[in-house]
Amino acid sequence: MDETNNWGRWGAADERGALNLLTPEVVIAAAGSVREGRVLSLSLPIKGSTSSPAPTTVPHLKGRPLPQHFMSVDGGDYAAGTRAIGAGLKMADDALIVTPHGTTTHMDALCHMWSGDSLYNGHPADRVRSYGATRCGIDKAGPVVARGVFFDIPKFRGVPHLAAGDRITAEDLEDCALEVRPGDVAVVRTGWPLAWYDSPEKYWSGQPGLSADAGRWLAERDVCMVASDNAAISGLNAHQGADESLEDDLHMLFLWRHGVYLAEMLWLEDLSASTRTDFLFLASPLAIDGGTGSPINPVAVL
Incomplete structure (x- = not known):
């Protein structure tokens, strides 16, 4: 790699990357962003295609397998037999199959x-196998408790959402005039989920996002x-593919070079309405052994 990177910064055995920046002192300072006590979820709902019209109601990438949500009443639908839980008692269970990437709010592993x-x-890439990754899996991440910094680009430009071909530049981020500290979570709104409610075809026509220079600006x-x-x-x-070269691909820049985690497909409209630009950000991935990612329910504490 010719570019700067974080390889070796936290030791040769490190698998957590930039989450090492979340020292106790940084977390305590992040808690100082709580001024109102209001709590907002930043997650899209998980709607199983087996139990709701999810293909028409929830934004997702075309062709990706949607979540499968099965309900069991007293264990009779998908479990062997029923459960004896006492006379007169009723119980319902869930079975959920989720492909996080492209179908729901999720966090990418390194x-x-x-x-x-x-x-x-x-770390050797041959440690990523069909049974899971024994290096840099999502189980290595742990909970994220950090200061969130909100770049509301559509609001800054005076539009409901960006256009499909828009790319957010480093100058756009600079113009927001927000202080970014080491260990912060940069939360960037494009407003693109709103396009889904115009039509899925509009949502699938492309997507706005960060440019490579904006990615380098954040990594720096x-x-x-x-x-x-x-x-x-x-x-x-x-x-539904990226046009950047390997050198400018943001997954390579963030995950691979800098160990910066990515969280995608958030719902940021309620946060936009709050007018807040800093807050306490909370997210905890499931401890999936060797997982390449996990569904999350990010939370903003205002």
Whole structure:
């Protein structure tokens, strides 16, 4: 790699990347962003395609397998037999199958994408197998408690949402005039989920997102995570792919070079209405052993 990176910064064995910036002192300082005590969820709902009209109601990338949600009443629907839980008592269980990437609010692990034979920090890529990643999996991340910094780009431009071909530049981020501290979570709104409610076809026509220079701007400021309401942090074309070169690909820049985690497909409209630009950000991925990512329910404490 010719570019700067965080390989070796926290030791040769490190698998947590930029989350190492969340020292006790940084977390205590982040708690100082709580001034109102209001709590907002930043997550889209998980709606199973087996139990609701999810293909028409929840934003998702075209062709990705939607969540499957099965309900069991007294264990009779998908479990063997019923459960004896006492006379007169009723019980319902859930079985949920989720492919996080592209279908719901989620957090990418550092093993999600790489180049060549190495994951982040030089860990061997052959440790990512069908049974899970033994290096840099989502189980290595742990809870994220940090200061959130909100870049509401549509509001700054005076539009409901960005256009599909829009790319957020470093100058756009600079013009927001927000202080970014080491260990912060940069939360970037494009407003693109609103396009879904015009039509799925509009949502699938492409997506706005960060440009490579904006990604480098954030990485230089030592953020621990970048979170956005689009599906890939970067913009997407009409084929739902990225047009950037390998050098400028934001998954490579953030996950692979800098160990900066990504959270995608957030719901940021309520946060936008709050007018707050800093807050306490909370998110905890499921401890999926060797997972490439996990559904999350990010929370903003205002």
